[in-house]
Amino acid sequence: MGTVERLRVLVVDDEPLARERMVALVAQCGGSAVAALGDAAAASDWLERHAADVLLLDISMPGINGVELARRLRQRPLPPQLIFTTAHEHYAVDAFELDAADYLLKPVRLERLRQALDKAARRCGGKPAIEAHFSVRHRDRLLTIPFSEVRYLKAEQKYVSLVTADGEYLLDESLVALEQRLGDSVLRIHRNCLVMRHALQELLRTGNADEELWAVRLRGITQPLAVSRRQLPAIRASLRQISS
Numbered sequence: 283m284g285t286v287e288r289l290r291v292l293v294v295d296d297e298p299l300a301r302e303r304m305v306a307l308v309a310q311c312g313g314s315a316v317a318a319l320g321d322a323a324a325a326s327d328w329l330e331r332h333a334a335d336v337l338l339l340d341i342s343m344p345g346i347n348g349v350e351l352a353r354r355l356r357q358r359p360l361p362p363q364l365i366f367t368t369a370h371e372h373y374a375v376d377a378f379e380l381d382a383a384d385y386l387l388k389p390v391r392l393e394r395l396r397q398a399l400d401k402a403a404r405r406c407g408g409k410p411a412i413e414a415h416f417s418v419r420h421r422d423r424l425l426t427i428p429f430s431e432v433r434y435l436k437a438e439q440k441y442v443s444l445v446t447a448d449g450e451y452l453l454d455e456s457l458v459a460l461e462q463r464l465g466d467s468v469l470r471i472h473r474n475c476l477v478m479r480h481a482l483q484e485l486l487r488t489g490n491a492d493e494e495l496w497a498v499r500l501r502g503i504t505q506p507l508a509v510s511r512r513q514l515p516a517i518r519a520s521l522r523q524i525s526s
Contacts, residue, residue: 286312286399289406290333292362293318294325294348295340304338304367304390311396322346326354330428331415334362336383336402341368341376349376356380357480360429360467363402416444418451427451433500434477434507435460435468447502469520471498472510485509485517 291313295301298320305315316334319325321343329337337355341348348366355361364382366373367390377385383405384398415426431446437457444451453460461468461476468476481500488506489495496514497506509517 286403289313289335289399289403290316291336291338292316292325292334293338294322296320296343307390307392307395310392311399313399322348322351325351330430335406336365336399337362338365338367341366341373349373352380363405365398365402418444418453420451432478433481433503434475437474469516471507471513471517475507479520482521485521
């Protein structure tokens, strides 16, 4: 991608006039405002079901403020690039710690927004955001499963199954293609299984004294999943990042 024209921008601001102005400025920059929402809770819910490349986020909002929303989104796979908007300079340290693409003081000027969107576009690395859901086949119907509900992906013979806490669904992609597309949001635990990083809970030793076997426990999944010894270092490192 690398250009503003293909960016999908989610605007979040509790002031209706500010939202309208920001949507208009995004359009003048060549981007597309895919939605304009008035609070953090609505934005969080929207991002469970849709994809955005950039979150143009007001900080001072009632309820959950923009900084807290940004912190929560960092725990999800594939969060959008952040551009904070605020009337106050003292949030700049928070923006830096959250690795925001930019930090804009209100009233936001067109040229300044253009620079911020250019920076966010470069950070996207030439790839559009992955959709925030999987499309699956189930009883001759096409369903959408949010990323947050997925626990792992397993290959069995000619099929790949997507597993949630409530069921299994067939996918049309190979496990290798899924691993390439999903990137850091998944972790391979053996040659036939990818787990979602956000679902990792703990690493267990399951073998006896004479046999060193390992498994991972995932949130919402009763049965632990066997782990290849070759994948142990990556799994341990991922669990350390989650707990830190």
